[in-house]
Amino acid sequence: xIDVVIRAVLRKDPxxxxxxxxxxxxxxxxxxxxxxxxxxxxxxxxxxxGHIRWGGQFxxxxxxxxxxxxxxxxFAEFGFEAQGTAGSTRYGWLRFxxxxxxxxxxxxxxxxxxxxxxxxxxxFTYAVQLGRTxxxxxxxxxxxxxxxxxxxxxxxxxxxxxxxxxxxxxxEKRALKFTTKVFPLFLTREAAMLKILHRDLPxxxxxxxxxxxxxxxxxRGYARRIWMNxxxxxxxxxxxxxxFARQSADLLRVVHxxxxxxxxxxxxxxxxxxxxGVCFVDFGSAVRDGENIGGNPLLSTLxxxxxxxxxxxxxxxxxxxxxxxxxxxxxxxAGKVDxxxxxxYLAVQINQPxxxxxxxxxxxxxxxxxxxxxxxDLTRDILKPIDPTHPKYRSAGEMLEGILRVEEKLEK
Numbered sequence: 001x002i003d004v005v006i007r008a009v010l011r012k013d014p015x016x017x018x019x020x021x022x023x024x025x026x027x028x029x030x031x032x033x034x035x036x037x038x039x040x041x042x043x044x045x046x047x048x049x050g051h052i053r054w055g056g057q058f059x060x061x062x063x064x065x066x067x068x069x070x071x072x073x074x075f076a077e078f079g080f081e082a083q084g085t086a087g088s089t090r091y092g093w094l095r096f097x098x099x100x101x102x103x104x105x106x107x108x109x110x111x112x113x114x115x116x117x118x119x120x121x122x123x124f125t126y127a128v129q130l131g132r133t134x135x136x137x138x139x140x141x142x143x144x145x146x147x148x149x150x151x152x153x154x155x156x157x158x159x160x161x162x163x164x165x166x167x168x169x170x171x172e173k174r175a176l177k178f179t180t181k182v183f184p185l186f187l188t189r190e191a192a193m194l195k196i197l198h199r200d201l202p203x204x205x206x207x208x209x210x211x212x213x214x215x216x217x218x219x220r221g222y223a224r225r226i227w228m229n230x231x232x233x234x235x236x237x238x239x240x241x242x243x244f245a246r247q248s249a250d251l252l253r254v255v256h257x258x259x260x261x262x263x264x265x266x267x268x269x270x271x272x273x274x275x276x277g278v279c280f281v282d283f284g285s286a287v288r289d290g291e292n293i294g295g296n297p298l299l300s301t302l303x304x305x306x307x308x309x310x311x312x313x314x315x316x317x318x319x320x321x322x323x324x325x326x327x328x329x330x331x332x333x334a335g336k337v338d339x340x341x342x343x344x345y346l347a348v349q350i351n352q353p354x355x356x357x358x359x360x361x362x363x364x365x366x367x368x369x370x371x372x373x374x375x376x377d378l379t380r381d382i383l384k385p386i387d388p389t390h391p392k393y394r395s396a397g398e399m400l401e402g403i404l405r406v407e408e409k410l411e412k
Contacts, residue, residue: 018234033234057083315345351372
């Protein structure tokens with residue numbers, strides 16, 4: 001049934017040809033751009049959501065038209081958008097005879113929300129979704145990314161889950177601060193950072209960070225919503241682990257040295273692999289090298305909290321205390337806004353690319369391969385140098401040089 005719909009409907013679709021399925025059914029374990037289910041195969045919206053990449057499509061197929069026509073409404077509650085109405089095709093020996101052959105019904109729904117609408121995550125997050133490209137943008141891309149300040153109710157729900165013993169009035173006050181001050185401030189900063197990146201990065205790197213398309217501001221000049229280009233995950237061929245490491249270090253090098261921006265949040269879910277290679281997103285926590293954060297009391301307080309509680313900073317503290325990190329530059333950067341934070345986390349991330357489930361089919365990784373072992377050795381040299389007071393790797397550029405040496409050695 002899937003093959004019938006592919007041959008009749010999808011085979012000529014440019015999007016399908018480019019992002020053809022990596023998983024044939026809804027119960028496959030990894031992320032796919034197209035997920036199919038037929039008849040009574042499992043296809044509950046909340047379960048399907050976790051198997052489809054952002055922007056990917058779920059296609060349901062059945063002989064029962066009524067079943068198919070119910071799917072778009074069911075999936076809409078979980079952040080999917082129907083791709084037209086239910087369609088049909090015929091198959092079998094008599095399909096070329098008018099009104100003959102067996103009839104199949106199908107419908108497609110696209111995953112528009114980045115996070116399930118009802119999910120309460122561990123991290124505070126913006127409302128992020130795909131939207132149709134407004135005509136005023138004059139862009140050929142059918143979709144753009146819309147990132148906006150979350151609603152008061154959404155923040156309330158998150159705070160009530162996290163702080164179960166705090167009085168309602170206190171939660172309400174905090175939620176108001178987040179929605180009127182904190183989120184707008186960081187969203188405004190992200191928009192500013194994207195403008196700097198596209199002004200200062202060499203042209204060949206600009207498509208590897210988001211492009212700011214428009215911004216909606218409140219009466220104080222703070223951003224409430226921004227529009228960016230959609231950097232769709234997908235690559236014509238998977239990267240090797242060494243390619244992933246090299247491209248990541250190279251991009252961080254130009255972000256640091258040309259745009260003079262420190263990302264501060266280089267978790268793997270802020271990496272993308274697209275047709276352009278490795279990309280970075282989510283510059284909301286970024287700062288400019290040498291920026292006077294202390295000049296803004298609210299910003300200073302927020303960054304002090306961020307430097308104490310972020311996942312990256314906690315890991316750096318722990319690894320410095322247990323002796324895994326001995327580089328003096330990195331150890332002294334703990335709790336601070338410093339380029340070494342980015343260098344530290346990137347050195348860790350190149351050894352675990354598949355911790356981002358989206359990369360399962362996009363990075364070839366074998367922990368026992370020669371390149372994995374060589375990169376692990378490089379990471380140890382970066383984190384735990386022979387002379388901790390004079391580490392060999394002090395910047396993303398020097399890390400890139402180290403990766404290139406590893407690559408050259410492996411090719412011999």
